[in-house]
Amino acid sequence: TILNKRTYMDFTRFFNEQQNYLRKVKLDFKRYLYDDIDFSEQAVMILGQCGVGKTTLILQYLKQNFQASQKALYISMDNPLFAATSLYEFALDFEKVGGELLLIDEIHKLKDWSSHIKTIIDQSNLKLVITGSSMLELDINGADLSRRAVKYHLNNMSFREFLNLNLKSEYKKYSLDEILENHYEIAVNLTGKFKPFIYFKDYLTHGAYPFANDKIGFYSKLTGVINQVLQSDIPYVCSLNYANIDKLKKLLFLLSQSVPFSPNISELARACEISRPTLIEYLRYMQSAGLIINLTSKSRGYNAILKPDKIYLSNTNLAYTLSISPNIGSLRESFFINQISAYKAGKFQTDLLMLNKQGDFIVDDKFTFEAGRTKKSFEQIKDVQNSYVVADDIEVGSGNKIPLWLFGFLY
Template structure:
């Protein structure tokens, strides 16, 4: 087998690659101490760039990048390809778009068990990676979220530290002063809400929303039917569902009413809400200690990020956007912090959200403390303010978590 064409292709790719900006999850990609790493995340968040940056950093003639959406791999046994590469001296194999290869899990299992290769794979379909065989004890999983507001600013040329939730809560005035001494954060924040969640904003904002809609359509029309056996007859119904959510105020679902409006049966609707969250189109939240399952109604539903809302509709609700930003950044912050049960952010009976020991109420600059009065460790998170005061924190600061 001749690997020359693959090495020539990867040389072209890495020669035009910029190593100056790296996603925050890059530091987790420890190929020397993990035999199989999976980068998982929505399309467009930069997984391929992370693969190629790591390849360029290794700088080895024994490292190879392939993308299995190349028609060549439709007739090639991936395990046999990997085995042959190892026989020719290969040590590192980077496999992009892995979810597009049939029977991927069994091939990865065989590569893991029968070769000494260090392997990094990337996949946009989180549903497909574990579908066919148990890889849980073999794979080190890294989830790649959308860009944080901090990462967006770094790409723009403004580099800031990341801060934990505790640091933001306890030191938000000092942190905000540091940021405001260098930029006008509200100006950039408005840009981020519309065009900043995906790195391809660098390719131009005139085509940004169309590219984002293309990603959304591909997930709904290709990924979901392929991985979750959703009938093609329900694709338009799924799009109607997502459109309704984009228009909504923070959405507390009435499943019967939503079923009638979309034409999706109640059991299917509950399953679709679950699958759409796994595909990172939606975020489903519950009140504390309720847990999650395929057949459980979420207590609130959000689109994954504000860019999706803006791409779908020009009539978005400002309250929905504020909450969506906060929920997205908190969920993304905890994405690679492994826990047995995901209750990192839950809905609050008084206030909007509980994160750890803190209660947060989200609103505009004039939001008062009435809804969280008397609640210990409670805070107002306000849009349209540059620097907070006491227990009132600027909303944009939660974009500096990662």
């Protein structure tokens, strides 16, 4: 009957909205991941914390390749329409009118998102570019999407990107091996073009996000990012009871006041009025959401899965947002582990960065690093192979002493 006949979607409104988005998008600065993504794959997933530029990245791709075409369409699961409209049926209707590429933003905000995506991939020829919270990392393997979609991680901006954004430059990135082997030549070359310490403090305080140049509104925006993660992203993905959001906020505040935090799990659980297993679960959620980094000691082996030995805020901008006067030693370590962790993101191994008894950190189970001030000695790591001092306040290093800022060129 006529009543049972499904009407097909009119996409005119969506294309008009898309043109409004594209008019505002600039192509002069692209995040580091843009050139690494293979957009020819049938399904691409880009995961990352709220605020790191996922939406801008896919709109830049759309503008650069499909601005005058109706073969590609951008939609966001923030749109109330998708509370009552099947994404699967929407996608099939789009394909029927000649659509070839569907860019789906904020997929984690759609209930049962994975079943929609799997069915679209299996039942259509559409290509998909999907963005979602970094929290989805906890979901993807269980959703059986790991073999259907190519996954990428977009992390906060590196120091190199901050310089490129501010100086309108195109400084290249260097691998960890290149920095360890050739740091003197690299640093001499770079410091001949700019003075790193004119910009490094700015990066530490407000340079890790694409809205870095909004100095007046930066901390307000970053507070909004934190609240979005705690009040929306984590509850959406983990089906967390909203009554527990205040406990998450309290946990983050307690951690931020004394990072790096060496946790007494039982005491921290009592302070937050949650059980010990729930606390460990919350720490895992907050790491996946890009708010903290949980590190364990190499010496603990498989016991490391029980609890972290130290907890850091994920980047130094969070420290300046949540604390009145962050400790400079903590900021050095946070910058180093943030840049290393982002550089290693997506790798299979779980022990790429760990705490070490001799020195502060061990990377790839091979390289030992001790972070400190200019005059930091090699005393603690003098007998350790492949060991390096990462020194703040030096423009150019020598031997196995490397400037801290240079690790901001890893990605």
